[in-house]
Amino acid sequence: xxxxxxxxxxxxxxxxxxxxxxxxxxxxxxxxxxxxxxxxxxxxxxxxxxxxxxxxxxxxxxxxxxxxxxxxxxxxxxxxxxxxxxxxxxxxxxxxxxxxxxxxxxxxxxxxxxxxxxxxxxxxxxxxxxxxxxxxxxxxxxxxxxxxxxxxxxxxxxxxxxxxxxxxxxxxxx
Amino acid sequence: xxxxxxxxxxxxxxxxxxxxxxxxxxxxxxxxxxxxxxxxxxxxxxxxxxxxxxxxxxxxxxxxxxxxxxxxxxxxxxxxxxxxxxxxxxxxxxxxxxxxxxxxxxxxxxxxxxxxxxxxxxxxxxxxxxxxxxxxxxxxxxxxxxxxxxxxxxxxxxxxxxxxxxxxxxxxxxxxxxxxxxxxxxxxxxxxxxxxxxxxxxxxxxxxxxxxxxxxxxxxxxxxxxxxxxxxxxxxxxxxxxxxxxxxxxxxxxxxxxxxxxxxxxxxxxxxxxxxxxxxxxxxxxxxxxxxxxxxxxxxxxxxxxxxxxxxxxxxxxxxxxxxxxxxxxxxxxxxxxxxxxxxxxxxxxxxxxxxxxxxxxxxxxxxxxxxxxxxxxxxxxxxxxxxxxxxxxxxxxxxxxxxxxxxxxxxxxxxxxxxxxxxxxxxxxxxxxxxxxxxxxxxxxxxxxxxxxxxxxxxxxxxxxxxxxxxxxxxxxxxxxxxxxxxxxxxxxxxxxxxxxxxxxxxxxxxxxxxxxxxxxxxxxxxxxxxxxxxxxxxxxxxxxxxxxxxxxxxxxxxxxx
Numbered sequence: 173x174x175x176x177x178x179x180x181x182x183x184x185x186x187x188x189x190x191x192x193x194x195x196x197x198x199x200x201x202x203x204x205x206x207x208x209x210x211x212x213x214x215x216x217x218x219x220x221x222x223x224x225x226x227x228x229x230x231x232x233x234x235x236x237x238x239x240x241x242x243x244x245x246x247x248x249x250x251x252x253x254x255x256x257x258x259x260x261x262x263x264x265x266x267x268x269x270x271x272x273x274x275x276x277x278x279x280x281x282x283x284x285x286x287x288x289x290x291x292x293x294x295x296x297x298x299x300x301x302x303x304x305x306x307x308x309x310x311x312x313x314x315x316x317x318x319x320x321x322x323x324x325x326x327x328x329x330x331x332x333x334x335x336x337x338x339x340x341x342x343x344x345x346x
Numbered sequence: 347x348x349x350x351x352x353x354x355x356x357x358x359x360x361x362x363x364x365x366x367x368x369x370x371x372x373x374x375x376x377x378x379x380x381x382x383x384x385x386x387x388x389x390x391x392x393x394x395x396x397x398x399x400x401x402x403x404x405x406x407x408x409x410x411x412x413x414x415x416x417x418x419x420x421x422x423x424x425x426x427x428x429x430x431x432x433x434x435x436x437x438x439x440x441x442x443x444x445x446x447x448x449x450x451x452x453x454x455x456x457x458x459x460x461x462x463x464x465x466x467x468x469x470x471x472x473x474x475x476x477x478x479x480x481x482x483x484x485x486x487x488x489x490x491x492x493x494x495x496x497x498x499x500x501x502x503x504x505x506x507x508x509x510x511x512x513x514x515x516x517x518x519x520x521x522x523x524x525x526x527x528x529x530x531x532x533x534x535x536x537x538x539x540x541x542x543x544x545x546x547x548x549x550x551x552x553x554x555x556x557x558x559x560x561x562x563x564x565x566x567x568x569x570x571x572x573x574x575x576x577x578x579x580x581x582x583x584x585x586x587x588x589x590x591x592x593x594x595x596x597x598x599x600x601x602x603x604x605x606x607x608x609x610x611x612x613x614x615x616x617x618x619x620x621x622x623x624x625x626x627x628x629x630x631x632x633x634x635x636x637x638x639x640x641x642x643x644x645x646x647x648x649x650x651x652x653x654x655x656x657x658x659x660x661x662x663x664x665x666x667x668x669x670x671x672x673x674x675x676x677x678x679x680x681x682x683x684x685x686x687x688x689x690x691x692x693x694x695x696x697x698x699x700x701x702x703x704x705x706x707x708x709x710x711x712x713x714x715x716x717x718x719x720x721x722x723x724x725x726x727x728x729x730x731x732x733x734x735x736x737x738x739x740x741x742x743x744x745x746x747x748x749x750x751x752x753x754x755x756x757x758x759x760x761x762x763x764x765x766x767x768x769x770x771x772x773x774x775x776x777x778x779x780x781x782x783x784x785x786x787x788x789x790x791x792x793x794x795x796x797x798x799x800x801x802x803x804x805x806x807x808x809x810x811x812x813x814x815x816x817x818x819x820x821x822x823x824x825x826x827x828x829x830x831x832x833x834x835x836x837x838x839x840x841x842x843x844x845x846x847x848x849x850x851x852x853x854x855x856x857x858x859x860x861x862x863x864x865x866x867x868x869x870x871x872x873x874x875x876x877x878x879x880x881x882x883x884x885x886x887x888x889x890x891x892x893x894x895x896x897x898x899x900x901x902x903x904x905x906x907x908x909x
Contacts, residue, residue: 189575195896196582200589203889204393207425208400210879216404216423217877250404251411251418253764 217250224323224330225258227272231327233264238286238293238304240275245333258333260320261286261293263304272331273306274318281338284317293317314341369574374560376571380454381558382584383447388546389585390440393592394478395539397433405485407531409524412487413606417766417873420600424879431596431882437482439592441621444475452655452676455664456559462656464556467549469652474542476621481534483619487527489768489855492607493616495530496522501629504641522609562664586893593889597882603873605768605862608855613774615694624683627690651679760847762857763825764818766873772863775856780805783841788867797836806867817872821861828857 227243241262244255261273273293277284282297292309293302300311307316321332337344356362373381404419404426406412419426448468451457457465484495499522503513518525560567571577608614618626625645632640659672666673777786784790788805803809814820826832829847833839846852852860862872875882 186575189579192900193575193579193582196586199889199892199896200586203589203593204396207428207879207885208396210424211400211426211429212403214424214879216418216426250422251406251414251764253761 217248222332222334224332227260227262227329227331229327230264230267230270230324230329233262233270233329235264235266238263238273240286241272243331247333259283260331260333261317262329270322270324270329271306272320272322272329274320274334274336276318276335276338277313278315278318278336278338279311279313314339315343318343369578371554371557371573371577372570373558373573373577374567374570376569377573377576377580379580379584380450381577382581383443383450385581386584386588387440387443387447389581390436390443390588390592391542391546393432393589394436394440397429397436398535398539400429401433402535407485407527409487409527409607412485412527414765416486416488417603421766421873421875422877424877427600427875427878427882428593428596428885431600432592434601435592435595435599437479438620439588440475441479443588444472448472449680453666453673454559455562455666455669457656457659458662458664459656459660460556461552461559464549464552465656466653467545467552469649471542471545471549472652473649474538474545478534478538478542479619479621481530481538484527484530485534487607489604489607489611489614489771491604492522492609493614494618494622495526497616497618497626498622499526501625501641504637506638506642509638559664562666590889590893593886597886600882603766603768603862605771605859606765606855608853610853611855614771617690620687620691623690624686627686627693630693759822759825760829760854760857762829762847762854762861763822765855765858767855767858767860767862769859769862769866769872771856772859772861772866775852775860776863779846779852780860783843788864792841794834794839794841797834797839797841799834799836802841803834805864808864808868813868815870816876817865817870817874820865820868820870821858821872824861824864825857828852828860 223246225243225245227241233239233241238261240259242257242259245258247254247256259275261275263271263273265271275283277295277297277300279295279298279300282295284293284295284300284302286292287294290301291304293304293306294300295302295311295313298312300313301309302313302317303309305316306319318334318336320334323330335346337346352361401416401419404415404423406415416430420430421427423429451465451468480494480498483491485491499513499516502516503509505512514520516526516529517523518529617623628644629637629640632638632643659669661669661672663669776788781787783792783802784805785792785802788808790802790804792802793800794802807813808824812820812823814823825847827843829845831845831848832843834842844851847854847857865872879885880888
């Protein structure tokens with residue numbers, strides 16, 4: 173420290189130290205604050221690899237008429253691994269042409285149902301109506317029904333359970 | 347504008363006078379680094395509070411999920427490794443700092459009249475920190491924490507008269523279980539923190555009543571130095587050094603995964619945390635009828651010694667060189683505790699009389715345990731080698747062998763697939779249960795006539811279809827085989843893989859450990875951080891670089907170069 177200008181050096185020294193303390197406090201606060209906010213805000217979870225789930229024998233689904241299928245999916249929610257019952261609408265045109273729709277309405281995530289009389293999928297929440305091919309006939313739904321990945325092996329139908337963002341005009345996997 | 351808001355606030359709440367009250371203190375002889383140990387402890391406590399609360403966002407105090415929720419935090423939450431690492435190392439460092447602080451206060455004679463209450467408050471704080479340490483470990487519900495809790499509560503159980511009651515209160519029942527975890531959790535997160543904060547306020551107010559004690563030689567007590575900014579500056583430097591040290595430890599020495607708690611694993615040598623090792627070691631010298639002396643007497647005497655110190659040692663002299671008896675006694679005590687700690691650390695451990703393995707999973711009843719013994723006897727190396735001839739092995743140990751589905755991987759993975767095992771324990775288990783067929787370290791040359799491959803599958807390197815660089819996927823692939831066994835494809839394979847999980851030959855934590863080992867053999871860390879936020883070492887490097895540059899700048903090196 174420069175001792176020649178005593179009165180000034182005392183005050184600048186105080187200020188200097190205060191700045192240093194402030195610097196250390198801010199760097200440490202940043203070093204904790206930024207990661208911890210990231211912890212709470214960013215998505216957690218590892219790489220997900222959804223497995224194929226067996227839905228049923230292809231022959232057991234009626235041709236032409238949509239049918240709701242229930243199947244247990246092994247799901248991973250954070251640290252919980254458990255079997256969860258999911259459903260999907262299976263629309264079989266022929267034994268080679270099968271579409272499986274996610275049971276979740278693309279508007280706000282309600283579960284829609286098949287109306288036998290009208291031959292449409294109808295959502296009870298906001299009256300969206302979908303054709304058997306999934307396209308929107310009326311109502312607020314922003315996009316057609318979401319299809320799930322499908323494969324058949326030895327006459328057995330498998331789907332991969334996926335969820336998509338609701339309310340968006342594009343099909344975005346979540 | 348800001349000024350007027352400040353004035354408005356200050357008229358209604360005494361912000362500035364409170365700040366002045368906190369910061370305006372004259373320290374005899376000026377600021378010193380020796381005085382930063384107390385504030386260093388406070389800084390670590392604040393860090394523990396913040397990281398503890400962060401952990402509460404993810405941790406589940408239930409035996410099924412405690413271990414996996416912490417593993418999830420550490421590997422799949424951005425900066426989870428930092429949060430857990432800081433909390434783990436902070437807990438250890440806090441004990442170190444508290445002990446150093448006590449030594450400093452002792453040497454300076456700061457416990458003497460009129461500062462007895464400061465010392466007593468400090469003693470209570472020390473015991474609170476030890477209680478934090480004791481209740482924190484078992485919350486992991488991993489092998490280390492589970493057994494430390496088991497031993498600790500058993501020790502409480504040896505106390506005369508009230509021992510059983512104390513043990514039952516601590517455990518919430520006769521045995522370690524879900525209620526024990528809840529109790530430790532509540533004490534650790536709801537009872538001890540407010541206790542520590544109250545005691546800290548008591549301690550700091552008592553301290554400020556008479557101020558810093560200052561140097562013991564009268565000549566050095568002048569001139570006085572201000573607390574702000576001089577002492578605060580030194581506190582900040584110590585605090586920052588401590589923080590950097592903790593981040594470095596979290597990055598370079600992450601706490602090890604000791605594997606999920608396995609109450610059936612009798613081969614695990616339970617030991618308490620290092621800061622309780624001296625008590626644990628002292629216990630060994632009091633056996634039989636003298637046992638309560640070791641379990642209760644020794645800690646009681648130590649606590650009493652701390653509490654009564656200011657009343658026993660009433661000599662007003664503070665210079666350590668002029669109070670040889672007190673300093674000598676303290677030195678002997680410190681030496682004994684250090685020696686006991688080292689001896690305890692190096693010892694092989696001993697069977698605690700109250701400790702016995704208790705079946706935890708519903709699968710393993712008393713019958714189950716007998717069954718395990720039978721299966722284990724079937725699987726001893728001699729009989730297993732004889733399995734080249736079709737033997738009782740597959741009939742006895744693989745009930746699903748007739749099921750054609752078992753040829754493929756069948757059934758879902760067991761719970762073991764999702765828990766991070768301890769590869770070292772896994773190696774020992776592998777040698778015992780797997781290497782007869784799969785070869786040492788999974789390198790195999792054993793034939794398997796009748797199977798299409800003609801030999802037992804290699805585990806090192808493993809089939810590419812089973813391998814994955816995602817440890818969860820890799821482990822769940824292996825898990826199918828260990829849980830349910832398998833029959834190799836082929837006309838009539840002689841050797842079949844027994845269903846180690848389905849038959850309870852191995853417990854689920856043991857399966858996790860073996861999986862961690864097989865992943866390790868194939869170059870995959872079971873505890874790989876999948877979602878780090880930022881790589882631990884990069885984060886530490888960045889922080890260190892920020893301080894390094896700041897130090898260079900403050901040190902004026904660049905300016906000197908210019909001259």
